[in-house]
Amino acid sequence: MIKLKYPLNYIAITSGYKTENRPNHAAIDLGWNRNYGGNDVLVYAPQDGKVTLVVDGKDNNLNSATDAGNLVKIQHKDKLTTRVIHLKKGSIKVKTGDVVQKGQILARMNNSGYSFGPHLHYDVWFDGLKVNPILYTYYYDDQVVNPETLKKYKLLKYTPDDNLKLYDKVLPIKLVNWQGKSLIQYDKVYYITKLEPKRNTAVLSALRGNKYKVWARLDINNIKKVSD
Numbered sequence: 001m002i003k004l005k006y007p008l009n010y011i012a013i014t015s016g017y018k019t020e021n022r023p024n025h026a027a028i029d030l031g032w033n034r035n036y037g038g039n040d041v042l043v044y045a046p047q048d049g050k051v052t053l054v055v056d057g058k059d060n061n062l063n064s065a066t067d068a069g070n071l072v073k074i075q076h077k078d079k080l081t082t083r084v085i086h087l088k089k090g091s092i093k094v095k096t097g098d099v100v101q102k103g104q105i106l107a108r109m110n111n112s113g114y115s116f117g118p119h120l121h122y123d124v125w126f127d128g129l130k131v132n133p134i135l136y137t138y139y140y141d142d143q144v145v146n147p148e149t150l151k152k153y154k155l156l157k158y159t160p161d162d163n164l165k166l167y168d169k170v171l172p173i174k175l176v177n178w179q180g181k182s183l184i185q186y187d188k189v190y191y192i193t194k195l196e197p198k199r200n201t202a203v204l205s206a207l208r209g210n211k212y213k214v215w216a217r218l219d220i221n222n223i224k225k226v227s228d
């Protein structure tokens, strides 16, 4: 199962999934912080995927409870779909049919539709049914989690080690190293001989004879597992 990333870099859950007070709220609400971008902070794609719906042009504080306001819906791999809702009017950077990458800017947070204060309504669907986003979404090292949220909810933390084990066979998919320098591609299978989780990189080596020869250090997002 692919791992979704929280769509905001500052993560504060202001309303959980189907709580006692709001049993019909099949999503989480994410708040904002003055020190982390304010109430129109950037919203990012939770994973690679294809945009299947964009709604824009809706005003703030609409009265109808059925009006979600401005939104972006993305279809991901593994039957997962996400939506980010109540986006700032006119801020949406993608259109229906666009292929997006994890972390790509989608829009800005705000208060459009049936909403009474800026926040991001984030929902996750698995195989057509709404599921609890916190069971499918991970926070990364480059994100900040509100301490209260961390106390109250069991948020999943992303670690690169989850996806890659030492000596996994891999292929580089983007030919830049961790310093952003482009590299020459070789049509070879490489092996991870060292993981550097703190800087999200791995050392790749090629087998020569029965020895691993170091080839490059790559951002772990730029390598792809090869099945046996």
Ligand SMILES: [Zn+2]
Pocket (backbone or CB within 6 Å): 015, 025, 027, 028, 029, 120, 121, 122
């Ligand atoms: Zn909500």
